[in-house]
Amino acid sequence: MRGVNAILKIKDSELDEVADMVVRYSKQIENEVRKLSNQWGIPRDLKEDLIQQGYIGLLEAHKRFDSSKNTHGFWSYACHTVKGRMKDFMIYSISHIRPTRELNSIISKIHKESMMHHSPEYIANYFNCTLEMADLGLEYIRIRNVKSLNQSLSNVDSSEDLELVDLIGAEENRDYLFRVEVVGELSVIEQGVIKMLLDRFSVRDIIRHFKISNHTLNDILKKIANCCGYDCSHILTRNEGWLMNLNHFDLADGEEKERAQLRWVPLEKVLPNPENPRIDAAVKSEHLQDRIESFGWDEPITCYEWGNNFRIISGHRRWHAANELKLEKIPIFLVAAPKSRGEELERISSVQGGQVEWSPFDQIKYTYDRWIASGRNSFESLGSELGISKGLARSRIRVYEYYPPGEIQDKLNNRMYSVRMLEYIYTWIKRLAKYHPNLVEALGGEHYIRRLMLKKYEARCFNSMLVHDTFVTKATVQVIRDFLINTNKKLNDYQVNVTDTFSVEINSAAIVTEIRDIKVKTKSEARKLLGEVDEVLACIERKKAELESLI
DNA sequence: GAGACCGGTTCTTTCAACCC
DNA sequence: GGGTTGAAAGAACCGGTCTC
Secondary structure (H helix, E strand, C coil): CHHHHHHHCCCHHHHHHHHHHHHHHHHHHHHHHHHHHHHHCCCHHHHHHHHHHHHHHHHHHHHHCCCCCCCCCHHHHHHHHHHHHHHHHHHHHHCCCCCCHHHHHHHHHHHHCCCCCCCHHHHHHHCCCCHHHHHHHHHHHHHCCCCCCCCECCCCCCCCCCEHHHHCCCCCCHHHHHHCHHHHHCCHHHHHHHHHHHCCCCHHHHHHHHCCCHHHHHHHHHHHHHHHCCCCHHHHCCCCCCCCHHHCCCCCCHHHHHHCEEEEEEHHHEECCCCCCCCCCCCCHHHHHHHHHHHCCCCCEEEEEECCEEEEEECHHHHHHHHHCCCCEEEEEECCCCCCHHHHHHHHHHHCHHHCCCCHHHHHHHHHHHHHHCCCCCHHHHHHHHCCCHHHHHHHHHHHHHCCHHHHHHHHHCCCCCHHHHHHHHHHHHHHHHHCHHHHHHCCCHHHHHHHHHHHHHCCCCCHHHHHCCHHHHCCHHHHHHHHHCCCCCHHHHCCEECCCCCEECCHHHHHHHHHHCCCCCHHHHHHHHHHHHHHHHHHHHHHHHHHHHC
């Protein structure tokens, strides 16, 4: 509590009351942490930090709470501050990225084995995961690398049973002390400098990143030193090349290690891989350019030799960023060439982190390419190869085969369409072609109907319940045609519900509503409509006679 | 009145069992 | 092996409530 007291300036006379409150609401705070933890997949060490933040929020709310104004009790008032504190902390600690289940698993393993300081390649090899997954895990841990005030300092020689909070004001262990929130007195740039120092960036990297002079940086470091009360001159002597992790590759496979080489090669000799399913290498390019400019290359591009050039297996976005920056030379990590197209596709997928950042369309294209490369194997075996269900494998292939890329690519990638919905539409159209081939022909083929259906989906004329639709098999050609060509008409307005084999219900309310809503303005419209009404009446008379004959 | 939060509802996605 | 269907989980949405 000492650190918390210092932050909130709690008077000694209030300590008992505050202690009671902390005990009373500890369960609620733990519940909130549990909820957030389930939602975000927070590692155990960060949960303690969240609980700390909850207590701080509780104390802040306590200071503001006015029982005469708030009749719903203290907790209903305080819970917002508590949750707000926790969420702010999470946003600061883990940014906006929500890790996937697989990534979370890797992060937990890295924590458990204390492998934060190993190279991505070593971790990928150790945990048998992809290189990009290991890299993402490390990145995630780096941005979450905030120490708990109550974190044990057992790894610090002189600190038996001490917690970080106990080191506030102590003389040793400068790096730990920088992390404590005394930085609140510093400017944004000064806090940024501290963060980079703690993350082991070199002085040169800091100067380049903030675009400041050596002299300015020295002034900032002096201010930080004065503020914290420490001499940080030792940091200034850090090895300038520390950030270049290029000598950190620690492959377990001896043979592979011999074959793998690191080289700096002219940019024009590095060629993109046509098998790369990622269509747009410019995704997050500005961020990568900024990172390369600020911090240098923290990971080379993985390539294999291709004649006199090098073909990329992993790193198309970094290659694109290097082109944008007009760099002359870039670092590559040279590996053995794949023996077949199938192996090449598999390796591209493997090193690109299980397609974590692939767009939906990239995933579809990749699944289709793998299927073709495998000689059109069963969806089941393809699914098991890719780690997806056979149903999803089938959906992706079917969608890629059926829809022209131009029709779906953008809208798939911005999540307006889903693979499943596109497959439902495909199935619906195929049913239409089976039960009403003449209508499909009359409308100029499936191509036109497909575009109409996509338009109708965008206009929310139907949803995933399309998969259970019986309208397409039961309705008349005229009604289906009407549904298709009226882009705003909803499927619900037309749907016929077949409740069982022997009973059919007509959505009479919808039909009556639709008829009532019809409005005509001219005589010719009225004449045309009369003709259609006659047709409907004739249809009804026929159906009536048919039903009466059954009674 | 604006904004944050909560709980209920609806929609979407995925998976697996079952059927042809 | 491929297609269909239902269950379950997650995401998105919406209206009500509360605080400032």
